[in-house]
Amino acid sequence: xxxxxxxxxxxxxxxxxxxxxxxxxxxxxxxxxxxxxxxxxxxxxxxxxxxxxxxxxxxxxxxxxxxxxxxxxxxxxxxxxxxxxxxxxxxxxxxxxxxxxxxxxxxxxxxxxxxxxxxxxxxxxxxxxxxxxxxxxxxxxxxxxxxxxxxxxxxxxxxxxxxxxxxxxxxxxxxxxxxxxxxxxxxxxxxxxxxxxxxxxx
Amino acid sequence: xxxxxxxxxxxxxxxxxxxxxxxxxxxxxxxxxxxxxxxxxxxxxxxxxxxxxxxxxxxxxxxxxxxxxxxxxxxxxxxxxxxxxxxxxxxxxxxxxxxxxxxxxxxxxxxxxxxxxxxxxxxxxxxxxxxxxxxxxxxxxxxxxxxxxxxxxxxxxxxxxxxxxxxxxxxxxxxxxxxxxxxxxxxxxxxxxxxxxxxxxx
Numbered sequence: 001x002x003x004x005x006x007x008x009x010x011x012x013x014x015x016x017x018x019x020x021x022x023x024x025x026x027x028x029x030x031x032x033x034x035x036x037x038x039x040x041x042x043x044x045x046x047x048x049x050x051x052x053x054x055x056x057x058x059x060x061x062x063x064x065x066x067x068x069x070x071x072x073x074x075x076x077x078x079x080x081x082x083x084x085x086x087x088x089x090x091x092x093x094x095x096x097x098x099x100x101x102x103x104x105x106x107x108x109x110x111x112x113x114x115x116x117x118x119x120x121x122x123x124x125x126x127x128x129x130x131x132x133x134x135x136x137x138x139x140x141x142x143x144x145x146x147x148x149x150x151x152x153x154x155x156x157x158x159x160x161x162x163x164x165x166x167x168x169x170x171x172x173x174x175x176x177x178x179x180x181x182x183x184x185x186x187x188x189x190x191x192x193x194x195x196x197x198x199x200x201x202x
Numbered sequence: 203x204x205x206x207x208x209x210x211x212x213x214x215x216x217x218x219x220x221x222x223x224x225x226x227x228x229x230x231x232x233x234x235x236x237x238x239x240x241x242x243x244x245x246x247x248x249x250x251x252x253x254x255x256x257x258x259x260x261x262x263x264x265x266x267x268x269x270x271x272x273x274x275x276x277x278x279x280x281x282x283x284x285x286x287x288x289x290x291x292x293x294x295x296x297x298x299x300x301x302x303x304x305x306x307x308x309x310x311x312x313x314x315x316x317x318x319x320x321x322x323x324x325x326x327x328x329x330x331x332x333x334x335x336x337x338x339x340x341x342x343x344x345x346x347x348x349x350x351x352x353x354x355x356x357x358x359x360x361x362x363x364x365x366x367x368x369x370x371x372x373x374x375x376x377x378x379x380x381x382x383x384x385x386x387x388x389x390x391x392x393x394x395x396x397x398x399x400x401x402x403x404x
Binding site: 026027029030031107108116117119120121129133161164167168169170171172173174175176178179185188189192196197 | 228229230231232233234309310314315317318319320321322323328331332335363366367369370371372373374375376377378380381382387390391394398399
């Protein structure tokens with residue numbers, strides 16, 4: 001086996017661990033995730049795990065990074081659509097997220113899950129999850145600015161505050177959706193938020 | 203020591219364990235809560251814990267019951283105030299909750315914390331937390347009905363849906379408030395929600 005194949009295999013192992021870890025963290029949370037189970041489920045030797053990740057915490061933080069890469073890809077895809085009005089583009093991102101949650105068994109949002117579980121006692125996760133939520137909200141600011149300029153929003157609306165509130169509403173609905181194993185609370189929240197916020201523009 | 207004193211002492215022990223357990227669950231979550239730490243912090247012998255509680259799970263579920271007793275007392279206190287308009291009474295309850303969170307170190311809501319951490323894998327907690335949130339939302343329905351009858355809400359508003367959405371918005375803001383260790387996201391959400399919902403009535 002050449003060096004190139006080894007590198008690819010090693011990269012595959014890392015990706016497989018991160019993908020399995022994401023699903024396990026969504027279901028069981030951080031403390032409920034056993035590295036032994038992860039190794040058994042993915043057929044990975046222990047040494048291989050610790051070759052890629054210094055610790056369970058380092059692993060989970062990289063799962064969050066991988067999750068965020070997908071979030072940003074979804075944001076790139078939805079927020080740049082020139083054929084949609086700016087508020088519709090923001091809503092499109094959340095509709096896409098609801099679809100993603102559904103494909104994962106309606107377990108809600110990894111950021112909300114880890115944020116609730118760990119932020120009381122682990123500063124790494126508290127800062128990490130806060131940073132992730134802020135980064136997502138920041139992506140909406142330009143759309144809200146554009147919507148206000150078009151008259152789709154109250155002219156005095158603060159785009160950054162609107163973006164943060166929307167994300168907070170979403171995270172709360174994601175909790176209920178996790179409890180119900182249903183996307184209904186997410187869609188209901190989007191209808192409510194965009195109905196209220198957009199009606200203020202008219 | 204008479205039988206009466208023994209009963210009181212036993213009741214005190216149970217209350218002390220539940221109070222310490224609440225603070226520990228808020229900070230560390232369920233899996234992060236060590237019974238050994240709880241016993242050490244409260245100076246309770248192990249046998250005494252298991253005299254009162256069959257298991258860690260039974261204990262945590264009773265902490266939730268105790269938490270809900272306090273929630274319902276807060277609801278009784280705020281929602282029945284005859285000097286306040288119905289929407290103000292609902293808001294009063296959340297202002298009271300924000301004060302309570304602050305007194306506990308801005309760690310957010312126990313229901314959101316345990317709901318996120320455990321509902322992916324533990325049906326007892328999934329159903330319990332869902333039941334608690336539904337019970338809280340149900341308490342607001344009469345106030346929203348009254349507000350609609352007074353013209354403070356859109357005449358077509360669905361009181362139960364409004365109540366559930368409000369609670370979901372709140373839980374999302376409680377996550378951010380936990381991440382920030384600040385009540386600001388909670389107060390901002392109340393301003394947003396009541397501003398939007400009430401303006402639809404005018």
